[in-house]
Amino acid sequence: QMPRGNLETVHHRALVLAQLRKWLDSLRFREAFEVMRKLRINLNLIYDHNPQVFLENVESFVTQLDSVNHINLFLTELREEDTSRSMYPRPDSSSSQAPPPPPPPPPGVTKVDVVCDALRRCLEALDTHRFCLSILTTHVKKTVPELEVALQKVHELRVNPPGAAGAVSAEEALKYLLFLVNVNELYEHSLGTYDFDLVLMVAEKSQKDPKEYLPFLNMLKSLETNYQRFTIDRHLRRFRKALQHLSKCGEERFPEALQLIKEQKLFSEALRLYPAGGAPHKALSRAYADHLMEQQQPEQAGLLLWRCGEPAEALQAFVSGSSWRNAVSAAQQIPLPPPQLALLARQLAEKLMEQRRYSEAALLLDQYAKDCEEAIAALITGALWEEALRLIHMHDRQDITETDLKPALLEACGSQVSFLEAQAVTFSRHRARLAVVRQQKLKARLELLDDEAADCVDADLFSEASSVMTNSRYSHSNSRISSRSSKNRRKAERKKFSLKEGSPLEDCALLCALSDIISTVDKMREEVHGLLKALVLFQFDGQAQKLQLAYGEALHTMEAAVPEIWQDVPQQSQAPVTGPNSTANSITASFNQQKPAAAQPDAEILTPPKMRNGVKWKLAVLQ
Amino acid sequence: QMPRGNLETVHHRALVLAQLRKWLDSLRFREAFEVMRKLRINLNLIYDHNPQVFLENVESFVTQLDSVNHINLFLTELREEDTSRSMYPRPDSSSSQAPPPPPPPPPGVTKVDVVCDALRRCLEALDTHRFCLSILTTHVKKTVPELEVALQKVHELRVNPPGAAGAVSAEEALKYLLFLVNVNELYEHSLGTYDFDLVLMVAEKSQKDPKEYLPFLNMLKSLETNYQRFTIDRHLRRFRKALQHLSKCGEERFPEALQLIKEQKLFSEALRLYPAGGAPHKALSRAYADHLMEQQQPEQAGLLLWRCGEPAEALQAFVSGSSWRNAVSAAQQIPLPPPQLALLARQLAEKLMEQRRYSEAALLLDQYAKDCEEAIAALITGALWEEALRLIHMHDRQDITETDLKPALLEACGSQVSFLEAQAVTFSRHRARLAVVRQQKLKARLELLDDEAADCVDADLFSEASSVMTNSRYSHSNSRISSRSSKNRRKAERKKFSLKEGSPLEDCALLCALSDIISTVDKMREEVHGLLKALVLFQFDGQAQKLQLAYGEALHTMEAAVPEIWQDVPQQSQAPVTGPNSTANSITASFNQQKPAAAQPDAEILTPPKMRNGVKWKLAVLQ
Structure with a gap:
């Protein structure tokens, strides 16, 4: 036609x-x-x-x-x-005579x-x-x-x-x-x-x-x-231009200008129009600072207040933004008397401790609160052993080594070892369960092919198949892993899957959980290394050996398990399913192979976690 | 048959x-x-x-x-x-009656x-x-x-x-x-x-x-x-057991034991056999430390020497390993007299500066060399503006703000702006050239299809096609980008490609170069943020605005260009080419589309670099 x-x-x-x-x-x-x-x-x-x-x-x-x-x-x-x-x-035939495509124009033209x-x-x-x-x-x-x-x-x-x-x-x-x-x-x-x-x-x-x-x-x-x-x-509602002209009308018009600035949020323009050093500029800076505080930008508010000669107000802003370096600098410019400075330092240190910023907290406690004991305690809490030892020697307080440092080292070692053991147990449980789930899915798929029951939905079948297993010992999920490692994004992603036995995407949930354990354990390299060195220094060779062994085994087990766990998962580095040697059958086969892994698993789950084998943590003296 | x-x-x-x-x-x-x-x-x-x-x-x-x-x-x-x-x-038919696969045996069994x-x-x-x-x-x-x-x-x-x-x-x-x-x-x-x-x-x-x-x-x-x-x-060459028995033969046999330990490198076993505190243990520790120094493990050598009561020798080991915290701790335990401690601190700080560890160098200079001027200078060199300001206020040396800090801020701002400009120029040059190269490859491919000259190797054709363009202005590669960002691995990878005009994998080389520029620029977020805050504090609003604008534009341009640059490249998140709706033709088409990108480009090149848009760097006060 x-x-x-x-x-x-x-x-x-x-x-x-x-x-x-x-x-x-x-x-x-x-x-x-x-x-x-x-x-x-x-x-x-x-x-x-x-x-x-x-x-x-x-x-x-x-x-x-x-x-x-x-x-x-x-x-x-x-x-x-x-x-x-x-x-x-x-027309297509004349495309070869076409002029070359014009260079992309500069943006905005x-x-x-x-x-x-x-x-x-x-x-x-x-x-x-x-x-x-x-x-x-x-x-x-x-x-x-x-x-x-x-x-x-x-x-x-x-x-x-x-x-x-x-x-x-x-x-x-x-x-x-x-x-x-x-x-x-x-x-x-x-x-x-x-x-x-x-x-x-x-x-x-x-x-x-x-x-x-x-x-x-x-x-x-x-x-x-x-x-x-x-x-x-x-x-004409051209407020920026309006402000420009109003700013030329002298200081007596400034209240009107400030009104306009606040209404139209023209603070940054206004700062350019009123020369620094003048009273309007200062009033403007305060107004802007108030606005920035409302906008949850306390640090920038502090900077404005500080530079316009209000270090005390700036200090408050810096404190509320945990901008501790600026806070103590402003405090010393006021200058805050030593007892108040010490109080400020303690207050800031407390906030930083909550944010797990132990070394910064220790600096404040040591240098501004002049409380080396608290500073060392903060470093010990943060497992920053070398830095704790440095402060101990700096203040000639070797007594703290005996009373605090050594007991903390032994406790940390013990808790690391038992944490690793727990992770290893959960890991092998999930790994075994994953093998079972995969076997069941394979079986269910084969049966599906046998019966040619194509109208039956996969997910139903899988959950049926796995409900047989309800009495096995792998029925409880790990609640501890996620608390330590995972990011929020991952958490949200994982919500889609359930570790509950027989849930349709249980294999994805297991992959997620296994991946999390590997990341968590892999992240411990630096911490374990530091702890091992401190243990050796204080002759706790036995405990250190135990930790080195436990950590080495955990890493080895997990690394060795990666190829098995992520076996059926298509790797990113793999060649595409289509290629010069592919046939219609091979393409179909590879498609069929990919499908049952999950409904639509995210790429992230299908990628084995990277292990940072470049980070050396083992001590030769403990081998 | x-x-x-x-x-x-x-x-x-x-x-x-x-x-x-x-x-x-x-x-x-x-x-x-x-x-x-x-x-x-x-x-x-x-x-x-x-x-x-x-x-x-x-x-x-x-x-x-x-x-x-x-x-x-x-x-x-x-x-x-x-x-x-x-x-x-x-036989396959009976597989359903097979017992479940045995749980994997514990390792080593x-x-x-x-x-x-x-x-x-x-x-x-x-x-x-x-x-x-x-x-x-x-x-x-x-x-x-x-x-x-x-x-x-x-x-x-x-x-x-x-x-x-x-x-x-x-x-x-x-x-x-x-x-x-x-x-x-x-x-x-x-x-x-x-x-x-x-x-x-x-x-x-x-x-x-x-x-x-x-x-x-x-x-x-x-x-x-x-x-x-x-x-x-x-x-029987069972040296470990041999050492165990020899260690029970009393101190007069220790020289023989030490000989065996050194020959067979049985240091860590030996440490367990000779009780800490005894003369053999100390001799052993020294011998082991010598061995560890030879093995490029000065820090562990230092730990052994320190714990066996040789802080002076430990100090040398720590210095050679840049283990500065342990070095100053050991030095204070000796105790080193203040002038020598100051000298030590300067020596360590110099090493740290070479490794771009400016804040640690500053700590040494400030607290051990008692030289706040040098400490502040180190922080300024490292662009650690807030920390520099903190030391300035701590030592009440506001004069340094005028003489050093402000000029350094302005210089840093200027160099950042011109660096960004240079990156933007190189970026758009590579981007335009990439479009040209892709166009040429497409054309060459179409001609290839027209002529049905299947025996002609693609690469030859492409280089021929692009040799026409030798007079264009895109003939020089960027020599500066790589100096700043890229890792060694990437460097090795990139060696395979050449930015030289007309080289067979020029498009891959351009992709690499573009990706590098994006990563380099994206990495500057924290540094730019810190610099902007310091500029604002000292009323350098104009310069800060210029920098904020330049950086914002650079990021925007690059982010906007990503979809175009990585357009033909198969994304990891994309659905596979095979799927329920794919036909033999669609598979072939997608295969043909993928092929010309490069001979065998690595997955890394085909993935657009990730931009850390979560890292907020802009200042509201400059908008």
Whole structure:
């Protein structure tokens, strides 16, 4: 069946386009334009056909067309679309003769703006007066219409009427503008030029009631220039400009400005307008700081307060943001008396301890609270053994080694060993259960194939198959693993799966849990290394050996188990299922193989966790 | 065509195996054993058919066989292979009746050991004397043959000859052992029991010349027990045991022990044998420390020296290992006089500066060298502005803010901005070039299809096609990017590709380079954030704004470019090309689409770099 439509016309248009392309290539813009106009072919093609050639030959285009109306027609039809691709694509056979794709334009520069600016430059060079209306069009057509510039040009025509013959009068130009742009919009923009003559000129052309606009204009005229412009800008809701003008009206207008700043949240602009050191700048900084505190940005609030000479207020902001370095710096600048500084340091240290930032807490306690005992205790809590020992020696407090450090080391060692044992147990339980689940799924799939019960939903079948196993010993999930390692994102992901025996995605849940255990254990390398060194230093060789053995075994078991656990899972590094040697059967087979792993398992679950074997943690002295 | 071989036999064996399985399932071991022996079916199957059932019914197995010879036959034939899978797999149809796969054995436990131990337990409980030879076999067959235990049992038979009728004599038992094990091996192991009667017994049975072994045995007999055992162990090259016995020979033998320890690198064993605090332990620690220094383990050497009461020597080890915390701790324990401590701190700080560990260097300079100026300078070098400011306020040295901190801030800001500009330029150059290269490859491919010149190698064609472009402006590669970000691994990978224009894998090289720029720029988030805050604090709002803008634009440009740059590249998250809706054509199409990206690009190149959009770096006050 033939496609519908008039074949002759289609063919005809293709011929026309081919001809047009030839004309455009040979810069015969006039012929092209005439035909396009007649046959209603989108004029954008003149540019789109070869943008670079057009831009290099704008003058030729203008002189060939030699008509303000035609140029305006071209301009008003401009849009961003590339018609050489969308409406008039080249036939495929000629694609090899196509010009290379244009380099991507710099961000924020659009085709319409490029053409408008290029044409205006050319027209202004040729004859400002003759092409006046076209020039106005180039302003109006821009992505962000330059109405004020256009209006300004109209205003100039009124002030200095051109003497040249055939030149456009202000009247005519304004009429033309009103034809292109909505009158209210034009009126507003005329106000924005702060030029009352121009405003009146537009207002008179509009159907506006003079009783409405005259009193307003007269009120404005009575104001001081900057305040007048501020009032206009505020009326036009151009608050940034409004603030700029208001800031020039002297300090007595500052309360009004501050009002505006707060209402419109123009704080950062305002900071640039009021010179640093002055009273307004300081008031502004405080207001901004209040705003930033509300926005949960206490640190930036603190910086503003501090730099405007308010270290005490800055201190409060820094404290609430746990920005402890700035807090103590500001405190010392105030200067806070030593007992209060110590109190501050303790307060900050407490917060940092909550965030597990033990070494920073210890620094505060040591250097600002002058409490080396607490500092050492913080480091011991954080398992930062070497740093604790450094402070012990620095303050010559070897007694703490006996009373605190050594017992903590032994406790840490014991708890690490038992944690590792628990992880190993959970790991092998999940691993065994995973093998069982996989076996069941395989069996269920085979039975499915046997029975050809294709209408039976897989998931139901699997849960049935595994419900047989309810009495096995693998029925309780691990509740401890996740507490230590996993990220929030993973947590959310894992919620989709349940470790409950017989749940449809139990294998995914097991993969997740196994992966988590491996990551958790792998992350302990640095901590175990530090603990082993400290144990050796204090002659706890036996305990250290036990830990080294337990950790080494845990890592070894898990690393060795990875290929088995992630065996059926397609690896990222694997070759794609399709390839030069693949057949329809092999593709189907690989597809069938992939499918049963899970409904739609995320890539992350299917990737075995990376182990950082590059991080050396073992001690030779314990081997 | 039929498979070769005697079909009847094959069928017969299948029937036999089916019968065997039934017998084994009903615990009729005797019938099974007889048939297997007759038909030379591997006896391992008795265990492999269902390991758990066998282990639970070992006694029934023994009583049914009721023959030492048969039990020995079974034992000697044992091997690790699972014959129920390798030699005698079940026919597929019966797989559903198969027992569940056994839980994976704990690591280090092998099948042969399990069977030997289970059988021995049973045989010893039934009749030690009657099954004497089988019990010996269970010792000899273990993965690590327990020859000494076996020999010990033979020796007991000689010392206490059993009175029971039919009991095996020592003579017979030894003969049997010599039948199972090489005589020299047995002689060596008899030496290892330190039982000279046993040695003589074995030696007499062997063809050894008494003139050879008698003098040696007599010499040994003359030695003190521990030294005697040491001598035997050394002779048998059991150096660990040798050291254990030597360590019991008193301090006068310590030099000999130290010699052995050094020769055989038995340092960690030795540390356990010599009590801490004694002179040997200290000498040992020094020797071990020397060894560890040679092994490039200065920190562990330092720990050993420190704990055995040699802080000065420990200090040297810690210094050479840049283990600065331990170094200053040891130094203060010596105690080093303040000027030398200061010198040490400077020396360590210099090393740390070379490793870009600026905050640690600053701590040393501040707290141990008592040189706050140098400390602050170190922090400024490391762009650690807040910490520098903290030290400035701590030491009340605001003058440094003016002389050093502020100029450094401005310099850092300027260099960051120009670095970002350079990166942006290189980025857009590579991006544009990538588009060109892809276009060329596409074109080349289309031409290839047109000409059906399938015998023409792609790479040649591509380089030909791109050689046309040699005059373009994208001919120089970036030399600066790699210096900052990339890891060694990536570097090695990238070596395979060349950014040289027209090189066969130029697109891969461009992808690498683009990915590197993105990673480099993305890594700057924290640094830029810190710099912005410091700039704001010192009222350098203009510069800060410029930096914030430049960095924001760079990040935005790169993020926006990612989909275009990694467009044709198969994403990991994408659905596989095969799927329920795929057809042979769609698979082929997706394959064709993937192929031209590169010969065999690594997965890493094809993955767009991850941007850490979670790391907030922008300041609200600068917006």
